[in-house]
Amino acid sequence: MDCFWFSRHKSGGKPSEVDGELSVSDKVKIYKYKEIRQATDDFNPVNKIGEGGFGSVYKGHLKDGKVAAIKVLSAESRQGVKEFLTEINVISEIQHENLVKLYGCCVEGNHRILVYNYLENNSLDKTLLAGGYTRSGVQFDWSTRANICIGIAKGLAFLHEEARPQIVHRDIKASNILLDRHLSPKISDFGLARLMPPNMTHVSTRVAGTLGYLAPEYAVRGQLTRKADIYSFGVLLMEIVSGRSNRNLRLPTEYQYLLERAWELYERNELVDLVDTGLNGVFDAEEACRYLKIGLLCTQDSPKLRPSMSKVVKLLTGVRGLDNKKITRPGLISDFMDLKVREPVETKAGEVNRHNYVNPSSYNVTSSSGTRDNSSGASSANAGCSFSSTI
Ligand SMILES: Nc1ncnc2c1ncn2[C@@H]1O[C@H](COP(=O)(O)OP(=O)(O)OP(=O)(O)O)[C@@H](O)[C@H]1O
Numbered sequence: 001m002d003c004f005w006f007s008r009h010k011s012g013g014k015p016s017e018v019d020g021e022l023s024v025s026d027k028v029k030i031y032k033y034k035e036i037r038q039a040t041d042d043f044n045p046v047n048k049i050g051e052g053g054f055g056s057v058y059k060g061h062l063k064d065g066k067v068a069a070i071k072v073l074s075a076e077s078r079q080g081v082k083e084f085l086t087e088i089n090v091i092s093e094i095q096h097e098n099l100v101k102l103y104g105c106c107v108e109g110n111h112r113i114l115v116y117n118y119l120e121n122n123s124l125d126k127t128l129l130a131g132g133y134t135r136s137g138v139q140f141d142w143s144t145r146a147n148i149c150i151g152i153a154k155g156l157a158f159l160h161e162e163a164r165p166q167i168v169h170r171d172i173k174a175s176n177i178l179l180d181r182h183l184s185p186k187i188s189d190f191g192l193a194r195l196m197p198p199n200m201t202h203v204s205t206r207v208a209g210t211l212g213y214l215a216p217e218y219a220v221r222g223q224l225t226r227k228a229d230i231y232s233f234g235v236l237l238m239e240i241v242s243g244r245s246n247r248n249l250r251l252p253t254e255y256q257y258l259l260e261r262a263w264e265l266y267e268r269n270e271l272v273d274l275v276d277t278g279l280n281g282v283f284d285a286e287e288a289c290r291y292l293k294i295g296l297l298c299t300q301d302s303p304k305l306r307p308s309m310s311k312v313v314k315l316l317t318g319v320r321g322l323d324n325k326k327i328t329r330p331g332l333i334s335d336f337m338d339l340k341v342r343e344p345v346e347t348k349a350g351e352v353n354r355h356n357y358v359n360p361s362s363y364n365v366t367s368s369s370g371t372r373d374n375s376s377g378a379s380s381a382n383a384g385c386s387f388s389s390t391i
């Protein structure tokens, strides 16, 4: 057998060390480097399907017949085996139909590799936002888009409100939404910041692609709370309905920033003009405008005014109505375009440490039943992103 198992433990907490052997959750498979090499044909470039801030991603065929997306973490990620497995254990316990499933990992020598379920229909940025309904053959009709929005909202609500520990994703964006063969959405990369050493801020390496999704209070002051994810979700929601990315420099200046455009149209009561023309008019205009308004609710400048993700699910599915709810101006990217490097800030109540655990003190969040101390590391905050604005 080419894969082996560390000894098992029943809870999803820290791997324990018994006779020098590490134990891992029974949800995690530990792959040998040799098997990963075989699965990817020795990391053949032909099998490379993407490259992100954490490293390269390969498609691979595992011995047990599974097709996997194999993420080779970059050299900067030199966490010790025990720390790495501790985080892997936590991530592997977090399962939901709208989250990408982690099959396991490889931790031999300096190698840190994650093995995920492979999703057949790629990421939203490479399909829908790349005009994919013509190129990839995938049809993003209105009901498909509505299902995608609701699925993402449910996955994020689960991470924020039900998972143990509750997790702030920190990098909600189109490239982190993958689609399975039925076009059901799966959020990827949740918990990944936990696998990075404290001095490595993932966001700083990918500012250009990520900036348009960043809530102003996170980008400017480093305040990372669930509300920052909700802002990013709002941007994504508007991208899905409009079929364009949040920033498109090829458009005339006044149309380049999706949020600015959306707010302008909202104020003129002409939001319907933002809906993707690629739908050829085949959509429920009332519903599409409702989705855009929910996007605007989520991106309001004041984090307090943004709804929780469980409320967003209810609003999207129509369980709750918008009832002419007042929407205030979004926090706009252009308002902080000229700002430069921010230092990480001290974690305050309700914000999260670098591991993205929610600090429960201001949210009345009950700590998970002994599996994790949600407030651990609160004093070594590194949640602030350090970058210079490059747009
Ligand atoms: N589980 C998966 N199934 C199918 N394709 C995947 C999977 N995970 C990643 N990919 C592909 O690999 C690409 C790169 O993913 P990766 O997460 O490394 O980078 P990213 O999402 O573009 O940026 P970031 O590192 O900021 O998340 C994705 O856009 C997607 O096309």
Ligand SMILES: [Mg+2]
Pocket (backbone or CB within 6 Å): 052, 175, 176, 188, 189
């Ligand atoms: Mg990603």
